[in-house]
Amino acid sequence: MSFQGEQHPGVKAPAAETDGFRLNHTMLRVKDPEKALAFYSRVFGMSVVRRLDFEEMQFSLYFLARLEKDDVVPEEAGQRTVWTFSQKGLLELTHNWGTEEQQDFAYHDGNAEPQGFGHICFSVPDLEAAEAWFDANDVEFIKRSDQGKMKNVVFVKDADGYWIEVVQADRLAAMGD
Amino acid sequence: MSFQGEQHPGVKAPAAETDGFRLNHTMLRVKDPEKALAFYSRVFGMSVVRRLDFEEMQFSLYFLARLEKDDVVPEEAGQRTVWTFSQKGLLELTHNWGTEEQQDFAYHDGNAEPQGFGHICFSVPDLEAAEAWFDANDVEFIKRSDQGKMKNVVFVKDADGYWIEVVQADRLAAMGD
Numbered sequence: 001m002s003f004q005g006e007q008h009p010g011v012k013a014p015a016a017e018t019d020g021f022r023l024n025h026t027m028l029r030v031k032d033p034e035k036a037l038a039f040y041s042r043v044f045g046m047s048v049v050r051r052l053d054f055e056e057m058q059f060s061l062y063f064l065a066r067l068e069k070d071d072v073v074p075e076e077a078g079q080r081t082v083w084t085f086s087q088k089g090l091l092e093l094t095h096n097w098g099t100e101e102q103q104d105f106a107y108h109d110g111n112a113e114p115q116g117f118g119h120i121c122f123s124v125p126d127l128e129a130a131e132a133w134f135d136a137n138d139v140e141f142i143k144r145s146d147q148g149k150m151k152n153v154v155f156v157k158d159a160d161g162y163w164i165e166v167v168q169a170d171r172l173a174a175m176g177d
Numbered sequence: 178m179s180f181q182g183e184q185h186p187g188v189k190a191p192a193a194e195t196d197g198f199r200l201n202h203t204m205l206r207v208k209d210p211e212k213a214l215a216f217y218s219r220v221f222g223m224s225v226v227r228r229l230d231f232e233e234m235q236f237s238l239y240f241l242a243r244l245e246k247d248d249v250v251p252e253e254a255g256q257r258t259v260w261t262f263s264q265k266g267l268l269e270l271t272h273n274w275g276t277e278e279q280q281d282f283a284y285h286d287g288n289a290e291p292q293g294f295g296h297i298c299f300s301v302p303d304l305e306a307a308e309a310w311f312d313a314n315d316v317e318f319i320k321r322s323d324q325g326k327m328k329n330v331v332f333v334k335d336a337d338g339y340w341i342e343v344v345q346a347d348r349l350a351a352m353g354d
Contacts (some may be wrong), residue, residue, distance in 0.1 A: 004252070063263050
């Protein structure tokens with residue numbers, strides 16, 4: 001796929017061997033699942049569609065989706081696991097048991113040094129309404145839509161300090177010009 | 178949403194204020210866009226749907242999607258930006274100009290200390306075929322499907338060393354039991 005005036009160095013056309021590949025989820029470690037799940041369910045309206053516990057390895061996984069009206073999540077656990085791994089664009093939160101009780105414990109957000117992972121991003125239908133909603137829920141802002149060089153782009157922190165970008169798609173048409 | 182026998186601590190029901198919120202993308206910084214784009218387009222069949230350059234701040238963004246047959250990506254740049262930010266489950270790669278020329282430069286994968294971000298995950302229709310495809314493309318494995326405690330789960334490294342989990346959904350029904 002190519003677009004006039006846009007260089008995409010190194011790009012190859014998709015091979016038949018990749019048919020059906022799907023970007024299923026992004027995994028972030030969280031210190032306290034109760035706080036992390038409260039944040040993502042309350043502030044971003046996400047639902048936990050599957051929890052998996054690994055007693056021997058002492059961790060739990062929580063898979064979160066932004067469910068839409070047509071989504072039917074199977075009740076039976078095994079079918080629900082298969083459904084979960086068949087979706088696109090989920091968030092997986094990993095809880096290593098006991099971290100929530102360690103006062104000084106914190107995960108690395110990837111934006112302080114050493115850098116790597118940057119953020120996840122939600123698009124929303126109304127950016128000002130979203131900012132008001134974040135304020136109503138005492139969400140910590142990194143930047144509001146009218147601050148900094150990137151107008152119309154909001155950054156907030158989640159319960160572990162990971163960065164979340166928030167944008168309204170139809171206000172970004174001129175971005176990068 | 179609740180499921181029999183599954184505890185989801187802290188979870189609230191989605192509020193009306195979050196209607197239309199969508200998990201749009203995950204951002205990772207990459208050292209050399211030519212290598213990163215070659216990897217994700219060749220090995221995982223992703224397409225660059227938008228490139229945005231920020232001359233003043235000296236960085237470029239590449240938005241990658243696993244396009245499906247019904248997807249129609251607008252040609253016009255502004256419309257394509259809006260389309261990009263309206264999607265679900267994209268990968269954004271950020272290139273800070275010049276890092277590709279620094280021999281010792283490397284990003285942090287989030288799995289070495291300090292930990293935070295863990296991985297992205299693709300689901301695939303046939304796990305053995307995917308492993309053979311990775312071998313054919315000299316992809317570095319962290320673990321194959323028959324290794325370690327998590328059978329049927331593959332981990333490979335991308336061009337920057339970030340971890341990518343690869344699973345076949347219908348083989349995971351018994352996971353976590």
